[in-house]
Amino acid sequence: MTPKQFDKVARQLFADVLSAYGFSCEESRFCTFYRQHSDEVFHFVLPDLGICGTWFDVKVFPASPLLDPLFKEQFPDDVGVPTDSFSYLSERGIGLDQEKFNCKTEDNLRRRFESSVRPALEERAIPYLDQFRSIDDIVPVLRNPMFRGIGLHCIGKMEEAIPLLQQQRERLSLSDSDAPAISARLRFIEELLEGH
Structure with missing residues (x-):
């Protein structure tokens, strides 16, 4: 088809x-x-x-x-x-x-x-x-590391969230950060990490 x-x-x-x-x-x-x-x-x-x-x-x-x-x-x-x-x-x-x-x-x-x-x-x-x-309810089934880090941050589990978000920030910053999707997610993660 x-x-x-x-x-x-x-x-x-x-x-x-x-x-x-x-x-x-x-x-x-x-x-x-x-x-x-x-x-x-x-x-x-x-x-x-x-x-x-x-x-x-x-x-x-x-x-x-x-x-x-x-x-x-x-x-x-x-x-x-x-x-x-x-x-x-x-x-x-x-x-x-x-x-x-x-x-x-x-x-x-x-x-x-x-x-x-x-x-x-x-x-x-x-x-x-x-x-x-x-x-x-969603956080326990999150497998994608970026979504998992953000989800853990949303529910206040900072000890688990921060290392995942730091890894994702590093991974995204090595990508083509001119791509709008990557730069938007990178900015979002950086905002979450501010003050940690």
Whole structure:
């Protein structure tokens, strides 16, 4: 399937399930589904087409504007995945298991969605996301070191936060700091580190 075909069918299939739980993909250029739990917590379900267009996976994760100064600009399609590779939907739950669902044709996609994806969304993804109601709930599952350092700082765990933020400041300062995304994150981290 082409990305355009996939997005069109996936939008319809996923909306059939997710809209009942408060999700939308209105602001997405693709088929990124999101719901806002509060000012500080958003939930995402992201069907993602594989390189050859023959399979897709589904990323399920909480995110927060408190974790990233670029959240609003990148919402919803380019928001970083703060749980990193611990975000894949499988029949067993959400985690490292990247289950690849067949979508070689539209029929394959529809069949695989009904047999595997729909039940996994209802039985695994929704209960998983429902547990994230505040930044305190998200911090324990943060895997990305930058988001983890910022999250720990948000909840006042400075002993753990400061070394992570210092590492991220060093890493980002070695990158192309002319890139707007890098310089914005670097400034944000420097502000957090001021006075420490």
